[in-house]
Amino acid sequence: MNKFLLLIAMLVFSSTLSAQSLMNNYQYEINLINEKNNKIQVSFVPPKNNLKEGKFVMPKLIPGYYDALNFGRYISEFKAFNKKGENIAVKRLDTNTWIIPNLKNVAKITYEVSGGWEHLMQKISSAKSPESMFKKDSVFVINYNSLAGYFEEIKNRGYTVTVKKNRGFYASSALDYISKNDTTDIVSAKDYRRLVDAPVLYCVPDTTWIKIGNTNVLVSFYSKEDQSYSKTLSAKIEKILINQQAYLGGKLPVNKYAFLIYHEKIPKGMMGDGLEHNNSTVCLYGSETLDKLPEALMGIASHEFFHILTPLNVHSEEVQNFNFLNPILSRHLWLYEGMTEYATIHMPIKQHMITMQQFLKNIEGKIKGMDGFNNRLSMTEISTNAIKMQDQYMNFYQKGALLGLCLDIRLRELSNGKTGTQELMQMLIKKYGPEKPFRDEDLFNVITALTFPEIRQFFKDYVETGLPIPLKESLQKAGLDYRESTKTVIEINNPSTAQLSLRKAWINQ
Ligand SMILES: [Zn+2]
Incomplete structure (x- = not known):
């Protein structure tokens, strides 16, 4: 009954958004099925405009990380096409920006995105990074700052993203993904900042929902070592969150929150990193076995969740x-x-x-x-x-x-x-x-x-x-x-x- 009502609400919501999107939105399509050589195919239709020229931007920096990451370096084969499907010559200005002439005539832009993993492997020994995009085994960790950009001249527009994905894969995210069919999901975000603020974990689901006061919390886990571990982790997270709730005066200032946790087996010791967002956290862990993971999770998950206070609710x-x-x-x-x-x-x-x-x-x-x-x-x-x-x-x-x-x-x-x-x-x-x-x-x-x-x-x-x-x-x-x-x-x-x-x-x- 509840599910049914929710579905109707979503359909009404999504049809309103798609009617708007024909005019004003960035309409992205991301293909996770035909991924080749660790590269993902991305295309988008720019918002309707009258511009003689447009400057397309991939982020140099993102909120929460205080170092230049230059996400443009993962982009290749950047091409623009007019309505007839003819190629329009584009100029790459530098690592993160492209100039597209006659933007008003551009019907589609396509490019490929490589995973940030190998590069980051060199930078931080054996670590992936929670702000990058990568594919490993049967999982995609997607941060939209790696995949999507915007035109300097057309900011503050909505985003509709259609994701082509493997059958059986589930999108864990703070945003609501609407399943169109077995292999297609659609998600919308109010603007670029909010799109980037909601990473997604795509894999066969190992998920557990917990409820803390009025807050629905999703714990989504991926590890090659164990496909049903989210329950164990969520028990630990629940304990931290109940204490955080009491510490914060009895109420958590968010309605929905998602922990997206990726684990990989590494030979010795343990490593972990997390990146906070308004309604979610990406945590990456490496360890030999899973038994110490719940304990290790406590420090990172607790820190990242406390970011709901600042900068998320208090910032300049x-x-x-x-x-x-x-x-x-x-x-x-x-x-x-x-x-x-x-x-x-x-x-x-x-x-x-x-x-x-x-x-x-x-x-x-x-x-x-x-x-x-x-x-x-x-x-x-x-x-x-x-x-x-x-x-x-x-x-x-x-x-x-x-x-x-x-x-x-x-x-x-x-x-x-x-x-x-x-x-x-x-x-x-x-x-x-x-x-x-x-x-x-x-x-x-x-x-x-x-x-x-x-x-x-x-x-x-x-x-x-x-x-x-x-x-x-x-x-x-x-x-x-x-x-x-x-x-x-x-x-x-x-x-x-x-x-x-x-x-x-x-x-x-
Ligand atoms: Zn922090």
């Missing part, structure tokens, strides 16, 4: 109007990555999932992790120059997380325990949300106005100027002793009532 104009070719980076990576990583280490202690000793070990891990970086640089500067400062950027996951800890304790101190970073994030979500960005230069003043005047100086000193973060002083306030010579953190003997009450407010211990 630079993120909202992301320029895929020449992006201006926001100055607030301390927020997007630092605060996300802080929530990832703070939530387990606050929710009584780990012991005090484990929590202190995690803090020590971050302190040691800071070692390889220049800790006197302005975080604002590293943020806006992240592409050039790749050697410093990873410090947002170390020092950035510890900055979050210091901010949390400072806020608890000023508010008599009432307000910390959890409450701050809720206030910011309320003020902004997914479609309302903040101005980059305003954020520190906004947070100060929402909290305490003293907080402006905190940001000036530790984010803008780059003074060493006040770790010893902050931990002391919660009755913890940070010994800089040994980089260890221990509980002090006989803490005062004030220290104990701040500790209680901060980590519920």
